[in-house]
Amino acid sequence: MPIFTNPFLDRSVKQKHSGSPKTLQPTELIPPALSRVGRGASTDASRRPSVATISSINSNPDTTQHNHLYVPRRPSAWGRMSEYVARRNSTPHVQTASSPLQEWHHWVADNRKRTSTGDHPIIDESRMAALTRKYGEICEVSGLGTDSIILVSHKYQYCPPLDNYYALKVLRRPPADQSSPSDSDHHQKRVTAEFALASTLNHKHIVRTYELLPLGPGNNPDLSCISMEYCAGGDLHSLIASSATHKLPAEQADCLFKQLLRGLTYLHGPGGVAHRALAPENLLLTNKGCLKIADLGHATCFRVPGPGEDPVVIISKGKKKCGSSSPYISPEQDTDSSSGELDDPRSVDIWAAAVIYLAMRTGRNLWEEASEERDAGFARFVEERRDGKNNEVIEGISTDLSRDILYSMLSIDPAARPTAAEVLSSAWVEGVDCCIPAAAVE
Missing domain, CATH: 1.10.510.10 (Transferase(Phosphotransferase) domain 1)
Structure with missing residues (x-):
């Protein structure tokens, strides 16, 4: 039985798409564009789109629509990453000063500074170090939302031989809920339930989920990470x-x-x-x-x-x-x-x-x-x-x-x-x- 040529083999891990898509001829009743709603996220307001590139296919060049990523202003590095993504999505040809990966490193460095000065840290340094030892160094930010960020890590070692990429979904409790213990419990239950379900599934057409790791200091459940299989072909x-x-x-x-x-x-x-x-x-x-x-x-x-x-x-x-x-x-x-x-x-x-x-x-x-x-x-x-x-x-x-x-x-x-x-x-x-x-x- 013949099998058609596989269209994915030439797709690079870091393939980027630039330029505006070609337009289709308008019809009497123009179907809506195939607008992006976010990789790995639904369109629910509680689960913001978490992708670093939002594109759309438009039927009519005179009615071009852009799916803007809503991001509240925050002075933290997480907020700067969100603003960067929003700017790049709405104006893809505008050059910005820093990338999401750079802002992630700024955020980690800022957290390290807070720890050294005695301020309350957001992330536990030892847990983050254990994460990178197990799954490798962070090499890319592939998705970003107000409450989650998708990191790509690369684990390479000579003996025993290993050369793998992983997707690390870092989730945090929404900032508006920080003062409510009940909201914190709800957030933790939601994250735990998602992991508990995903980790039990074992099928080649379901993304594999490996483990749920706490990243916050002490018993703080507000920051956690789900390690998953990395899919290099995109979405x-x-x-x-x-x-x-x-x-x-x-x-x-x-x-x-x-x-x-x-x-x-x-x-x-x-x-x-x-x-x-x-x-x-x-x-x-x-x-x-x-x-x-x-x-x-x-x-x-x-x-x-x-x-x-x-x-x-x-x-x-x-x-x-x-x-x-x-x-x-x-x-x-x-x-x-x-x-x-x-x-x-x-x-x-x-x-x-x-x-x-x-x-x-x-x-x-x-x-x-x-x-x-x-x-x-x-x-x-x-x-x-x-x-x-x-x-x-x-x-x-x-x-x-x-x-x-x-x-x-x-x-x-x-x-x-x-x-x-x-x-x-x-x-x-x-x-x-x-x-x-x-x-x-x-």
């Missing part, structure tokens, strides 16, 4: 944006879609996990082309029902709606009753996976928000489906095998959507040539 949004046509060929999109379904089938299986915040920014890539699902901060755990039980038994409850206005959020998250959880959180991931596939194939989103009242593009899609009509965009990218699958995944009724295992075993997806064999070990 799916960056791959789409860097493509010559700002969209992926069918064979590449199908390959990545199949890998996503493999990961979702594992999550939705006996482990009973629904991601609930899938977006191209949360799908990372290795330099071999292996797609990995990241960021389980909004995940919901459930139990497959037994005889006579409800359709799904929710074990851990989270916010009903994950994120803000986003095309990847399913419409029932707006219309569900405010008293409880979704009937089956897995259907949310199926909706998001279909929208992600459309984004890969078209470089755009058909709507900004899955709401008939607030988005004309989505209202038109719903009207077409109610009248038994087909969508022009979906018709243009689908085949006889894929068309019905995509429409069923985008069913307004969540109960009518297929499971990830059903889509994976469909004639369409089973026939996809994938660059990562199912039996391969990444």
Whole structure:
């Protein structure tokens, strides 16, 4: 069985994209740009975008939109890093005096000075030293938000031979909550819960999580670090944006879609996990082309029902709606009753996976928000489906095998959507040539 040329092998670990993307010809109803919502983070205000490069693909050069990273002003080095990222994202051609990596070193040096002068330090020097001994020296800042920073470390040693990169997600309690012990407990529980869930997952299409390490002095839980697998290929949004046509060929999109379904089938299986915040920014890539699902901060755990039980038994409850206005959020998250959880959180991931596939194939989103009242593009899609009509965009990218699958995944009724295992075993997806064999070990 032929396997298409792997598009990721030539992607450098430190690949940078510059210049403005080419524009697409405007249509009668222009679909919204494929705007970045943040790598490894949802659009929820409590989880700010944490990526160092925000780019967008625009359909109309006269209506260019930039996704600005909101950052409150703070005099600390962490704040200076945030301001640097915000300036670089909004004006990518403006040269700035320092980089996020330099500001990180300034922050560490400032903390060391505070320790030597008897002031209350933010970070424990011995714990930071132990972190770098285990995972190597910090070589890059790949993501940054108000409450977290993603560091890349490089561990090299001659004997025994080792040459590995790691992603270190440093989380801190939001500054506004510093005076509240209850908020500190909530922050610690949230971080611990995210790590406890992620560390139990073992699948080649899920980012591996290694350990949770405290970084604050003493028993201070306000600063901690989660060590994870580093994915050198960047995220799916960056791959789409860097493509010559700002969209992926069918064979590449199908390959990545199949890998996503493999990961979702594992999550939705006996482990009973629904991601609930899938977006191209949360799908990372290795330099071999292996797609990995990241960021389980909004995940919901459930139990497959037994005889006579409800359709799904929710074990851990989270916010009903994950994120803000986003095309990847399913419409029932707006219309569900405010008293409880979704009937089956897995259907949310199926909706998001279909929208992600459309984004890969078209470089755009058909709507900004899955709401008939607030988005004309989505209202038109719903009207077409109610009248038994087909969508022009979906018709243009689908085949006889894929068309019905995509429409069923985008069913307004969540109960009518297929499971990830059903889509994976469909004639369409089973026939996809994938660059990562199912039996391969990444």
